Amino acid sequence: DVKVTQSSRYLVKRTGEKVFLECVQDMDHENMFWYRQDPGLGLRLIYFSYDVKMKEKGDIPEGYSVSREKKERFSLILESASTNQTSMYLCASSRPQETQYFGPGTRLLVL
């Protein structure tokens, strides 16, 4: 069974704080993805990674950065959290050209 875990289910942060969201997968997948999901806007890709230390911008990378130091772990960083980054954050992983499997999500509230 594929397992993708995320460090927190719920998170409350203040404007201007640096926020780290962690994602770990146990299936040796090469690809990992970070999405955010907002009502009416669907899933939007923030960043993805196809190998350790490799990353590509998605559709909405502004205000975010990522880190992939180990194959199983992909971190999303909000350098200075803002209220418009309040959202559900979803991590996914896959082998190249195969199905993406999602983690349980982190609901982030920025006050």
Added chain:
Amino acid sequence: QKEVEQNSGPLSVPEGAIASLNCTYSDRGSQSFFWYRQYSGKSPELIMFIYSNGDKEDGRFTAQLNKASQYVSLLIRDSQPSDSATYLCAVRDRGSTLGRLYFGRGTQLTVWP
């Protein structure tokens, strides 16, 4: 930007009926298509994928693909209240060796007893 369009619904059907969920996509060269189910407050889970024109059946679910019309659908037979969820259509970017998916905004399905 690749477009994946779904009717946002809500689609409401009685228990036991067939629910039909539709999706169109803009990139004619797309090769792979996925349906995910997402319960409220939960993350998406894969239901089915389809690569070839025609129908693919898995239990009560049937995915239908028509590449000429750039159209993919999901039929749910004998709908149950537990099928009430948002269904996301996803299309794989043919130009990406990484397998990036483009998602529609989802169709909300309600099955009433």
